[in-house]
Amino acid sequence: MGKSKKLLEAFKLFDEANTQDPNKENFEGTAYPKELLYAQRMTDTLNEFEPDASEALQLTARCQHICRWEIPRESYEMNRVGYLKWRQELKKFHAEMSKSILKEAGYDDKTIDRVAFLLLKKQLKKDEETQTLEDVICLVFLKYYYEPFLVKHDDHKIVSILQKTWKKMSPKGHKAALSISFSERGKELITKALN
Incomplete structure (x- = not known):
């Protein structure tokens, strides 16, 4: 199944945002912005695991860690409570970031809301x-x-x-x-x- 123009545009915008990651990860001799590499791994794994994934799910996988470095773990207490608080804040942050990018890519509110719902891990x-x-x-x-x-x-x-x-x-x-x-x-x- 081919990818829609809008989906490819959203992927491009997500990737441009994640390219700003100052943290690098070496993979097979190349240094990548950490969250860009993570996003691509999410897409590859989703394609393998669920080849018929809906467009909303494909979008969510690609932006699951969008600009994560902007809320560093160190900005919360280094204990279990701090960790859980950090994770909750990240989910909300990723949902907000995805909304503005998806609007820019031309998605309707229904799709944008579905991506936010998935990013917030509702009804696991x-x-x-x-x-x-x-x-x-x-x-x-x-x-x-x-x-x-x-x-x-x-x-x-x-x-x-x-x-x-x-x-x-x-x-x-x-x-x-x-x-x-x-x-x-x-x-x-x-x-x-x-x-």
Whole structure:
């Protein structure tokens, strides 16, 4: 299924915004703006996981972390309460950012509201698209960020994070996650988390 002109325009605008990310991530010998790379990984993973995703879901996946660096984690207390507060603020921020970009790309209010609804992760486990988005977020984490994360944290913390991640996913998401190839330690900890 071809992508609409509007969708491609919105992707271009999202990518232009994320290109401003001062944080860089090296991938296969090239340094990318971190959130630009993340957005492209979200799109690629969604296309693989749910090839017939609606336009609203495709848009949401692409802007899931739009301009995230503008609200740094350090601006909140470095504890669980601070972390949850930061995550809530980010969701609202991403929803607001997406609205103005989608308006610029020519989207109607219905689509814009649906993207905001999905970005705010409303009705997880009840709304099929919110669930698909959550699965894709978890798969992107497991495929690209889990192994580097292992190096920085102890087993106990990793197992706890894996259990929380698993709980948020659907059976279809679980199946896709188990097809990712992990290092020995990565596999061991996943097995431990699931037992």
